[in-house]
Amino acid sequence: MTHNRCAEVVRTLDHMTGLPERPPIIAVDNGSADGTADRIAARFPQVRLLRSETNLGAVARNRAVRHAGTRYVSFCDDDTRWQPGALDRAADLLDRHPDIAAVMGRCLVEPDLTEDPLTPELRHSPVPAPAWLPGPALMSVMAGLTTIRVSAFEQAGGFSPRLWLGGEEELLALDLVSRGWWLCWVPDVVIHHAPSRDRDARQRRRLGIRNALWTTWLRRPASSCLRRTAAVLSSAPKDRHTARALAAALRELPWVLRERRVVPPETERRLRLLEEPQRHSTARRYVG
Template sequence: MNDSAHAPGTPSAPRVTVVVLTRNHVRQTVDTVARLTALPEHPDVIVADNGSTDSTVSLLASLFPQVRILQSLGDHGMAGFNRAVLLARTDYVACCDDSTWFAPGALTRAAQLLDAHAQVAVLNARVVSGDEREIHPACLMLAATSPGAEGLAGPVLANFMAGACIFRAAVFRALGGYEERLSHGGAEELAALDMLSAGHRIVYCEQALAHREPLYRWFTRAQHCALARNTAWVAWMRLPARDAIAATGRALAVFARQRSLGPAGVALLRGAFWTLRARRVVPPHVALLTRQVRRAERHVRVGIPAMAEKYDRSGQRAW
C-alpha cells in the first residue's frame, strides 16, 4: 500500500478522498487514476482492487506512487469499497469504478454542498459521456422520479449510484459499509434505506459532474436475475410486507422473462433465511418515499428507451 503525502490538518490537505473500484481492467484503471490525480483539488486517491489477476496493481504502483492501493485476494464486488473508506482520512469520500472519473471542480463543489447541508449524507453525481453529449440513463431516471426538496442541493432520492457518488465517510462507516452478500447488485439499495431511516438525505446533484466511458452497458441474463433477486431480498430486509411481496413478484417476472425461473427462484428462496433474520422495517416516511419513486418509475420508464431496463443502476461494473 502506498500512502499519500498529504497530512490532515495542513493547508494543502484534500477535502475529498476518491476510491476507485477495479478488477482486471488495467488500461481503464490507469486512465481513470491519471485523470483523478490531475484534478485541481489534488484528492487523495485509493484504488480498491478486487483480486485482479492482470498487471493492474503492479502498473499502478509504478506509475502513481502517491496513490494508495488496497489489494484483495478475492472479488468482493461493491463491498470492496468498505475497507478503502475505513482508511480514508477525509470527511468526504467519492466512489467510482475504473471507467468513471470526476470533472475538475466537481469534488470542491460537492464538499461545499455537504458542508452547507448537514442532513445530506450522499450526493449522487450527474454522470455523462466523455464528450458530455449523453447522460447516463440511471441519472435520467433519478432526476425524473425524485421529489423536489426546498433548501437542499437537489431533488431527494430513495437510492443512489454506488459508482458515482460523494458521501460522508462517517455515515458510511456507521452503517457498516455495503453488505457483501449483496455486493453484485442491491447493496446500495440497502445502504440507502438505512441512511434514510437514520434521518439522512440522499440528493441528486447536477453540479457534481462525473464522466463515464462506456456510458452504459447491457446486462447479461444472470445479472438481470441477480439484481432482481437482490432487490427482493432488500425489500424483505427493510420494507413493509406489501412492498416486499410486490418486489418478489417483480423478481419472479424478471426470472420468467430471462427464462431462468427455476434456478433463479431457488436462489431467491435460499436467501430467505438470512434476509428475514436481518429484517428491520423502515419508518413509514421512508416506505412512502420508495413507493412514490416506484410509481413515478412506471410512468417515466415509457419515455426512456428500452435501455432503462438494462442499465446498471449501481453505476459500476458487475465484476
C-alpha cells in the same frame, strides 16, 4: 475499485490524478489476475493501493473508507471519471448541509457525453424534499457517481457483504434514509462514464435481480414486498437467468427473515411514491 480491467483503471487514474483538486486517491484491486495491481503501483506511486486476494465486490469500498481518514469519500469505478470542480462542489455541499449523507452527481456517457438514461428520473424525483436541499431528494444512489459522508456511511454499516455487487447501493441508501439522512442529486457535480465492454451482462442481471429482491424483503412491509417482487420479476426476461436469480434469492430466505428490519413509515411512504416511475422506467429494466 477494479477487477481485471487494467487498461480502464489506468485511464481513469491518469485522469483522476490530474484533477486540479489533487484529491488523495485509494485504489482497491479486487484480486485481479491481469497484473492490474502491479501496474497501478508502478505507474501511480502517489495512489494508495490496497490489494485483495479475492474479489470483494462492493465491500472493497468499505475497506477503502476505513483507510481514507477524511470526512467525505467520493466513490469512483474504474470506468467513471469525476470532472474538474465536481469533488470540491460535492464536498462544499456536505460542508454546508450537515443533514445530507450523500450527493450524487450527473452522469454523462462517453463518447457523446449524453445524459445517462436514468437522469430524467433523478431530475424529476417525486420524493418530497425540504426547501434547503440543493437538489432533488433520492432514495438510492449510484455509488460511482456519489460523494458520501463517512460518519453516515459507518453509521449505516457500509455495503453489505451478502449483496456483494449489483444494485448494492439501495440497501445502504434505505438504511441511511431510515436514520434521518438525506440523499440528493446535484446536476452541476459532473462525472463521465465510459461503460466497460468487459462485463458479463447476464451475471450482472442475475445479481441485480437477486439483490433487488433481497433489499425489498429485508426492508419493505409485507404488502410492498409482494408488489415490488412482482414488479421486479415482470420487468425481467422470462429465461433461465431470471429463474437462477430468483432461486438464489429464495435459497437465502432464512437469512433474510433473520435480518429483516422494516423501514419507518415515512421512508416507506417515500418509496411508494417511486413505484409508478419505476414501473415505467426503461433505465431500470433487467434485460441483459
